[in-house]
Amino acid sequence: MPNLLQPTPLTRRRWRRFKSNPRGLVSLWVFSALFFVSLAAELVSNDKPLLIWYQGALYSPLLVSYPETTFGGDFVTETDYKDPEILKNLHQGSNWVLFPPNPHGFASIDRYDTRPAPASPGQGHLLGTDDRARDVFARLIYGFRLSVLFALALTAIGVAVGILAGAVQGYFGGRVDLWLQRFMEIWGSMPELYLLIIFAGIFNPGIPLLLVLLSLFGWMGLADYVRAEFLRARTMVYVKAARAMGASDRVIMFRHLLPNAMTPVITFLPFRISGAILALTSLDFLGLGVPPTTPSLGELLRQGKGNIEAWWLSLSAFVTLVVMLLLLNFIGEALRDAMDPRKE
Amino acid sequence: MNTSPAPLLAVDSLRVTFRGEQTTVEAVQGISFAIGPGETVALVGESGSGKSVAALSLLRLLPPSATVTAAGIRFQGRDIANLDPDAMRRMRGAEVALVFQEPMTALNPVQPIFHQLAESIQLDGELDHGTLRQRAVELLTWTGIPDPQARLDAYPHQLSGGQRQRVLIAMALARRPALLIADEPTTALDVTIQAQILELLTRLRRELNMAMLLITHDLPMVRKCADRVYVMRQGRIVETADTRTLFAAPQHDYTRTLLGSLPDAEAPPRVADAPILLTANDICCHFPIKKGLLKRTVGWIKAVDHISFTLRRGETLGVVGESGSGKTTLGETILQLNAGTGTLEFAGLDLRSGDRNTQRLRRRRMQVVFQDPFSSLSPRLTIGAILEEGLTIHELEPDPVKRRAMAAAILAEVGLEAEALERYPHQFSGGQRQRIAIARAMILKPELLVLDEPTSALDLSVQAQILKLLKKLQQDHGLAYLFVSHDLRVIRAMSHEVMVMQNGQVVEAGPTVEIFNRPRHPYTQRLLAAALDLSTGGRESDSADTP
Numbered sequence: 001m002p003n004l005l006q007p008t009p010l011t012r013r014r015w016r017r018f019k020s021n022p023r024g025l026v027s028l029w030v031f032s033a034l035f036f037v038s039l040a041a042e043l044v045s046n047d048k049p050l051l052i053w054y055q056g057a058l059y060s061p062l063l064v065s066y067p068e069t070t071f072g073g074d075f076v077t078e079t080d081y082k083d084p085e086i087l088k089n090l091h092q093g094s095n096w097v098l099f100p101p102n103p104h105g106f107a108s109i110d111r112y113d114t115r116p117a118p119a120s121p122g123q124g125h126l127l128g129t130d131d132r133a134r135d136v137f138a139r140l141i142y143g144f145r146l147s148v149l150f151a152l153a154l155t156a157i158g159v160a161v162g163i164l165a166g167a168v169q170g171y172f173g174g175r176v177d178l179w180l181q182r183f184m185e186i187w188g189s190m191p192e193l194y195l196l197i198i199f200a201g202i203f204n205p206g207i208p209l210l211l212v213l214l215s216l217f218g219w220m221g222l223a224d225y226v227r228a229e230f231l232r233a234r235t236m237v238y239v240k241a242a243r244a245m246g247a248s249d250r251v252i253m254f255r256h257l258l259p260n261a262m263t264p265v266i267t268f269l270p271f272r273i274s275g276a277i278l279a280l281t282s283l284d285f286l287g288l289g290v291p292p293t294t295p296s297l298g299e300l301l302r303q304g305k306g307n308i309e310a311w312w313l314s315l316s317a318f319v320t321l322v323v324m325l326l327l328l329n330f331i332g333e334a335l336r337d338a339m340d341p342r343k344e
Numbered sequence: 345m346n347t348s349p350a351p352l353l354a355v356d357s358l359r360v361t362f363r364g365e366q367t368t369v370e371a372v373q374g375i376s377f378a379i380g381p382g383e384t385v386a387l388v389g390e391s392g393s394g395k396s397v398a399a400l401s402l403l404r405l406l407p408p409s410a411t412v413t414a415a416g417i418r419f420q421g422r423d424i425a426n427l428d429p430d431a432m433r434r435m436r437g438a439e440v441a442l443v444f445q446e447p448m449t450a451l452n453p454v455q456p457i458f459h460q461l462a463e464s465i466q467l468d469g470e471l472d473h474g475t476l477r478q479r480a481v482e483l484l485t486w487t488g489i490p491d492p493q494a495r496l497d498a499y500p501h502q503l504s505g506g507q508r509q510r511v512l513i514a515m516a517l518a519r520r521p522a523l524l525i526a527d528e529p530t531t532a533l534d535v536t537i538q539a540q541i542l543e544l545l546t547r548l549r550r551e552l553n554m555a556m557l558l559i560t561h562d563l564p565m566v567r568k569c570a571d572r573v574y575v576m577r578q579g580r581i582v583e584t585a586d587t588r589t590l591f592a593a594p595q596h597d598y599t600r601t602l603l604g605s606l607p608d609a610e611a612p613p614r615v616a617d618a619p620i621l622l623t624a625n626d627i628c629c630h631f632p633i634k635k636g637l638l639k640r641t642v643g644w645i646k647a648v649d650h651i652s653f654t655l656r657r658g659e660t661l662g663v664v665g666e667s668g669s670g671k672t673t674l675g676e677t678i679l680q681l682n683a684g685t686g687t688l689e690f691a692g693l694d695l696r697s698g699d700r701n702t703q704r705l706r707r708r709r710m711q712v713v714f715q716d717p718f719s720s721l722s723p724r725l726t727i728g729a730i731l732e733e734g735l736t737i738h739e740l741e742p743d744p745v746k747r748r749a750m751a752a753a754i755l756a757e758v759g760l761e762a763e764a765l766e767r768y769p770h771q772f773s774g775g776q777r778q779r780i781a782i783a784r785a786m787i788l789k790p791e792l793l794v795l796d797e798p799t800s801a802l803d804l805s806v807q808a809q810i811l812k813l814l815k816k817l818q819q820d821h822g823l824a825y826l827f828v829s830h831d832l833r834v835i836r837a838m839s840h841e842v843m844v845m846q847n848g849q850v851v852e853a854g855p856t857v858e859i860f861n862r863p864r865h866p867y868t869q870r871l872l873a874a875a876l877d878l879s880t881g882g883r884e885s886d887s888a889d890t891p
């Protein structure tokens with residue numbers, strides 16, 4: 001459908017209005033920058049060096065796993081690049097090693113830090129370590145990436161299902177609408193949290209399971225708005241004209257009606273994303289979410305609760321969350337103003 | 345200007361400017377006009393000419409984005425251009441009253457009409473309930489509403505369009521204003537009702553010796569009612585004369601175009617030995633009336649009730665009737681857009697046969713053009729996409745380059761440039777959009793075109809162009825038209841045969857000439873009397889009107 005790719009004059013006008021809101025525009029830039037940096041988190045924060053020059057040959061431990069014997073170690077298992085023995089070899093003579101700016105992975109336990117975990121910021125750990133001696137800054141970067149990716153996936157699924165359900169209800173109306181509405185009412189009144197607890201007990205909790213479970217309930221809010229837009233638009237004369245032309249239901253729904261129903265979808269997008277981030281964080285905080293090895297903001301918050309004296313745990317997770325949600329809400333606010341039909 | 349020495353209202357160089365987000369529009373560009381006491385003056389123009397804006401600006405009823413300036417607005421010798429807001433408010437209704445176009449939205453839907461009438465009456469001072477009711481009944485009786493006592497407690501939706509307009513007129517006249525501004529007072533009404541309302545306005549005006557400023561696009565109405573006419577175009581007055589002179593010898597080119605745009609009074613010649621294209625037999629379309637908790641069907645609205653007709657290739661069947669007569673529903677049943685029943689034989693083919701998909705693909709042969717060109721084009725698609733859609737659906741042309749060329753060719757045929765292909769519907773005027781709608785139908789090379797009030801939303805001069813285009817297309821392609829309209833003049837100019845519908849039934853059908861010259865059914869006679877009296881006659885009450 002070329003019409004969706006090529007911006008209509010209306011879309012261009014809305015984009016202009018969005019740009020005229022400096023707070024929204026700056027938030028969009030900052031959020032996008034943070035997200036793209038976090039996409040390349042392996043280059044920013046990792047316990048493996050980016051490049052090694054060792055005895056006249058170049059190694060890239062990030063891509064290839066080298067046994068310790070390569071660098072003069074004793075074992076054939078993968079090299080621990082933080083091992084002082086190995087490090088000594090790597091810095092000998094003309095050898096050099098290039099670590100990422102933050103030389104810690106999200107799961108790597110710093111066995112060489114002499115302080116008890118959790119350790120306060122300093123001594124090689126920008127934001128300190130958590131109660132398993134893992135670098136907090138590394139976990140924040142990876143946690144941010146995971147949150148945003150998870151939220152994007154959840155939103156995408158929710159939007160797709162929501163549009164489909166809303167479109168079918170609104171377009172066909174009548175009995176289809178009636179039954180789907182009743183179904184949604186029953187479905188929506190299921191206790192989501194208890195289901196999650198039950199499923200967390202039955203299955204091994206992880207990202208895919210959470211995605212499925214949250215998607216099962218996340219589509220309904222949007223379906224109502226799309227349904228309303230379709231109900232309104234399906235009585236328009238251009239729909240009748242399309243039917244008279246012989247257009248099939250599918251063509252009418254997605255070519256003629258959907259572009260007009262996109263306003264609520266796009267307006268809610270940033271708020272849905274921030275909602276999804278919050279949902280994941282809450283579940284992790286409650287311990288119903290991802291397994292403890294996965295970097296997650298909620299898990300960090302929980303550690304903060306458990307180690308109340310380790311202020312750097314709760315504070316850094318809290319600040320990250322607030323900044324992320326604030327940016328998304330500012331974007332959403334600007335988007336909502338830009339899409340306001342009263343300004344057209 | 346040969347008005348009486350002391351005009352009731354004299355407007356000098358009135359300007360109205362609207363401030364937009366980026367642009368400012370000068371809707372009225374320095375017009376001057378005068379209305380004598382007891383005189384009826386018409387402000388005539390097409391949509392967007394600024395006639396309503398000019399009238400509303402007199403009472404400062406425009407939105408805040410409008411700026412009004414004038415060298416002088418004098419009403420009864422007073423300068424009202426610089427009147428303070430409070431004095432202006434007191435003047436509204438008492439000395440200058442308004443009647444709007446749309447009687448449904450001009451009345452408050454949640455209050456019985458007594459409340460609304462009482463409000464207008466009470467502005468003169470507090471009255472007790474009994475006197476108020478009595479005054480209200482008087483007013484309603486005056487405007488000719490049957491059983492006014494009972495109507496007082498009715499809500500607006502319980503009244504017919506004509507009755508609502510009478511209530512509005514009663515409200516306007518409650519305080520005996522010296523000037524009545526009537527903004528398209530009959531446009532939203534059926535022809536027979538139009539005639540009644542006009543008669544009422546003329547009578548009341550005479551009885552009250554009130555001046556009237558009539559704002560309209562309807563030339564026959566002007567000819568019947570007005571003493572003097574101002575013709576407006578794009579915010580300026582281009583011509584002014586007394587009615588008789590203007591209609592007999594229009595001076596300005598635009599006035600001549602406008603007068604020349606009235607549809608022909610001649611029916612088109614019959615096509616010799618045209619084969620039958622469509623035979624419709626016993627068409628019915630009933631809508632159930634459902635009531636109660638269980639939605640039981642308690643009755644049926646018979647929108648189309650047992651109608652049969654035949655339509656020949658290259659000919660036009662005009663379907664005429666007032667609103668609610670079922671003419672649009674009939675068109676939709678023929679197009680199989682609703683759940684109507686009856687047999688349809690189209691070029692020897694039973695249209696009801698075949699599965700859903702066969703029926704869908706058969707739609708190519710019958711196309712439709714709707715009334716409202718603003719809502720009949722998908723707002724988010726380019727004109728090119730709108731035109732090519734039909735070709736894609738019916739797989740008429742797989743090559744996108746050739747499809748584009750076909751779209752450009754059809755645009756040229758309806759009189760638009762090929763550059764329109766890249767643009768969006770909102771960038772076009774009403775007449776251009778209707779051309780696009782026609783092109784969308786024509787690109788499929790249909791044999792039958794259902795035209796559902798195709799010119800009703802358009803200005804007179806645009807209507808004339810569209811009718812001309814439709815006639816040309818019919819001749820070039822041998823198209824058959826099912827032409828649905830409430831406008832008898834348009835029907836007469838277009839149709840070879842006419843069906844007159846009332847309450848879902850055909851009351852009379854036959855060749856156009858026959859129906860128009862010798863109507864047999866009383867309803868047809870009434871309809872023709874109401875409509876054609878307007879289009880042919882002069883004023884029957886000339887002598888009585890001179891103040």
